[in-house]
Amino acid sequence: MQHFISLFLFLVSIVNALHFYVETDETKCFYEELPRDTIAVGKYEVYEWDTKNNEYVEVKNIQMEITVDETFDNNHRVVNQKFQPIGQFTFTSLDAGEHKFCLTPRHTGWAKRAKHRVFFDLVVGDARPLVDSKRSGDVHFLTVKTNEFIRKLKEIRREQSLFREREAAFRDASESVNNRSVKWTIFQLIVLLATCYWQLTYLKGFFVKQKVV
Secondary structure, eight states: OHHHHHHHHHHOEEEEEEEEEEETTOOEEEEEEEOTTEEEEEEEEEEEEETTTTEEEOOSSEEEEEEEEEGGGTTEEEEEEEEOSEEEEEEEESSSEEEEEEEEEEESSSOOOOEEEEEEEEEESOOGGGOOTTSHHHHHHHHHHHHHHHHHHHHHHHHHHHHHHHHHHHHHHHHHHHHHHHHHHHHHHHHHHHHHHHHHHHHHHHHHHTTOO
């Protein structure tokens, strides 16, 4: 469990919170490099300028349109949804590269235009800072991602175990080959010495018979 928590903390990479001002139907985009197989969680809030009170207030007739494109893959769109004025969205990057995040506030029901202030945070890797335990959807999201990480950890451990088994088998095979090589070398050396001894004995006997020595 401690290794699992450490893995979560290691994967956290928080983009600094930002806010910007746009008008209705105006799109604001920014870019972010994401690693492969990484969870990205975006939290946003959009407010509308109230001319009566001279301040930005929360209104219900706004939807935040959010799109995420993979610029490295011909702007392949991985997110295209409309959300409530305040909320969050999640997705997992399938490949490493630059991602384009675009946010557009839109009114519902009539063609009204106004000024808006938008707050946006992006958390890459770990969604816990944005998870609200009081919302069942967030709890379900965290449960799903936790199970996913546990499954990946099990796969890594299984691969490590398989690698150790293969390494042990390769080591045993190498030791067996080395032992056979040593034995074969010793056998060849014994045969060579025996052959040399036989040749010397034969030549000595031949020279004696020929009265050379």
